[in-house]
Amino acid sequence: MPENLLGNETVNLLLVNDGQDLAQMEIEQSLSSLYTKWKIEPVVVVGMKANEERLLEYGIAHRPDFKNRGSKAHLHTSFVINELLPFVKKETGININGKKAFAGFSLGGLTAFDIAWHNSAVFDLVGVFSGSFWWRKKDLSDGYTDDDRILHEMVRKTATKPDLKFWLMTGTEDEKADRNQNFIIDSIDDTIDVVKELVSKGYHRPSEVFYYEMVGGKHDVPTWGKAFPKFLEWAFGK
Numbered sequence: 001m002p003e004n005l006l007g008n009e010t011v012n013l014l015l016v017n018d019g020q021d022l023a024q025m026e027i028e029q030s031l032s033s034l035y036t037k038w039k040i041e042p043v044v045v046v047g048m049k050a051n052e053e054r055l056l057e058y059g060i061a062h063r064p065d066f067k068n069r070g071s072k073a074h075l076h077t078s079f080v081i082n083e084l085l086p087f088v089k090k091e092t093g094i095n096i097n098g099k100k101a102f103a104g105f106s107l108g109g110l111t112a113f114d115i116a117w118h119n120s121a122v123f124d125l126v127g128v129f130s131g132s133f134w135w136r137k138k139d140l141s142d143g144y145t146d147d148d149r150i151l152h153e154m155v156r157k158t159a160t161k162p163d164l165k166f167w168l169m170t171g172t173e174d175e176k177a178d179r180n181q182n183f184i185i186d187s188i189d190d191t192i193d194v195v196k197e198l199v200s201k202g203y204h205r206p207s208e209v210f211y212y213e214m215v216g217g218k219h220d221v222p223t224w225g226k227a228f229p230k231f232l233e234w235a236f237g238k
Helices: 027-036 073-092 107-117 150-157 186-201 221-236
Strands: 012-016 043-047 100-105 125-129 165-173 209-218
Touching: 012 073, 012 107, 012 221, 027 043, 027 221, 043 073, 043 221, 073 107, 100 107, 100 221, 107 125, 107 150, 125 221, 150 186, 165 186, 165 221, 186 209, 209 221
Parallel strands: 012 043, 012 100, 100 125, 125 165, 165 209
Antiparallel strands: none
């Protein structure tokens, strides 16, 4: 929680999936440094720790993948909207009158995108670090095509254009896999294709969709920790 609030500030909220990794990312030091430099407005940060059911609770609600991962994602969504947000309001006693953002890493990023997408009356911003945008209906060996990617289809087929802004990040060393042999790793391909779907829907770059590709970035906590201050500045900058 931000310190020394006078009561007349704009205070923002950030929910983060895989909150168990935030300490290793030195989130408090990042926030403190940004506050000291007057880079960001106050923000309450809530990290949700994932448990042994992470692969069931994270994903896209009511749209499990080909291995039935994500079969409890709708329960995580319900928890966030119906339990966590009222709890945060009661626990902090702070009037959160600014922006509300939802961020996550890997599968947690996919989940943050899904929850914000379907609750744009609640959230304003989405941050996805190395998002699992590969989330698919079919295994690669089962006649897979890119049309089997669930989130891309969800964006395409949503009739409305949710009032959101998106910050999407990948690292050039996120993985080695290259499904279509185009010499671009899948995580970058999948993320850029999400950007394309958003632009097709009418979102503008870079004001509404910001894509950050970190050279040398890996699919790990240290990489996401380095990228996190950039996201915080984008989301809550003065």
